[in-house]
Amino acid sequence: MSNQSSISKFLLAGFSACQDCQIPIFSVFLLIYIITILENMSIVLLVIQDRKLWKPMYISIGNLSFLETGYVNVTLPNMLFNIITGNNEISFSGCLAQLFFFVFLCAAECYLLATMAYDRYIAICMPLQYPVIMQEWYIWCLLLSSWSAGFCTPVYPIYLFYQMNFCGSNKIDHYFCDASPLLKLACGNIKTEELVDFFIAAFVLLSSLLVISISYICIAQTILKMPSSNGRQKAFSTCTSHLTVVCIFYGSLCFTYMRVTPDSISASDKLVSVLYLVITPLFNPIIYTLRNRDVKLSLQNVLANHSKTLNKQFH
Template identity: 45%
Template sequence: MKRQNQSMIAEFILVGFSTLGDLQILLFFIFLLVYLTTLMANSAIMTVIRLDRALHTPMYFFLFVLSCSETCYTLVIVPKMLSNLLSTSPTISLSGCAAQLYFFVGLACTNCFLIAVMGYDRYVAICNPLNYTLIVSRAACLQLVLAAGSCGFLISVVVNVLVFSVPFCASNRINHFFCDISAVIKLGCTDTSLKEMVIFFLSILVLLFPLVLIFISYVFIVSTILKISSAEGQRKAFSTCASHLTVVIVHYGCASFIYLRPTSLYSSDKDQLVSVTYTVITPLLNPLVYTLRNKEVRMALRKVLSKYSFPKTV
């Protein structure tokens, strides 16, 4: 059997922020602070929803699942990034890189579908309120969440097979702070244009299909709200959608910038900056937006804090 003239790569070097020199220490403390705040904020959201029976509704069930997914999403990326900021040799094994990409893509796709499901929930609540509890039942909620997760991780399996079936023999230096699709597949030493095309169409499916469904939902939502006679009724209806719309704009905006374009347009410096937004900032933004803009969550949070943080003295 003829031996191929190529070396097997056992590990990758995550170049990341190594070009910034001493600024890496400052970045470490900034990202650590944001990460801990993210964990506390998402944990607070999940705890409040779990403890307050008034929040045991489909909308807050989906928010609970999204917060849980966002927490796992940050666990996949941020701890390794933080350790690499303090390391003189920021490496990751081939299997570790594959695992990171698998969970990152799976959770990211799941989040996209969950946000679309939350848009559907708002559509039913505003456009068909009399049948809301029948349409968005507990069984339906579980089925929608399971479908979102199953589709997300099925797509992740396909992406992982496409990326890691490429022979890596040219370089092991990934110009990113984690194993992202474009950064890894660029290291292949064979023609990857067909694989990149498949990944591009999967990106369209994951990003544009849910976004179109969300857009259609909000066309009906806005049409229904405008038919409400009182200004106060319109304001309350719009306020229930404002948090979701904010998350949609930030989440899909950043992800579309990265993944809805050919790999040939990949720019490591610009992409790392945008990647920081959707891997570090967005998971923090979601609980903050839903907490600060949602009166029910704020009231529940105050109730839980007063009940458990300040026990009565005997």
């Protein structure tokens, strides 16, 4: 590592613009964090425990919930610790480690959402071939590819960050270590790093979004050709939860990362980042479980069994 940075640690600005709001901000984000972890881990355990849910769609949902558990753990605990202690410091290595895992999990989620769209395409457009194509080994290959592609995404950008020099201010105007605010603190010519950051973000977002778009164009064409209105409604209802997640997640990501230079960063980026870092992991389990009959039935059975077990113990 040839980094000759004069900065060994950074200061995360967080939401320091509103000093009187720190306790309410801490309380809200702590509550969201706890609920998010409980929701997502409940789905993971539910999918593992109930063999009826060992199907491609539910295996994908379980993977997404597991990913989002790690996703919120990368940023929120550190932010909560900084607020409650007033210590906003993060080491240079710790900052780049946080950036690595954030980019890894964010990219992996993009590819997982593309995999789920492909699964819906096969289920609706080729229902007779679905059991033959989407066998368990095949869906696991797709999911492993999504995780692997996500893991490889931040390797080269993080390598470039280790080579960069940072001088002057060490205050990152964000509540976690993101690429754009870090680039604003770098010295010298950073054009290469800006372009690499932009093109990798564009490739991940556009490639996965292309798969999702093509899948849903084919799905829409198939649904419109269905003779029964009941069949059209049922087919469409299986896609609405996924489409809702895609719109929120990709909309906020594209707004934040589809820009070549960090000069265009605004204070609103912090609020937009809350959508894909906090709101999406919070509402994903609700969106999927509320609109999914099998998951609701499985959850009801688990709760009923636990209730019976507790009653026997008390009696």
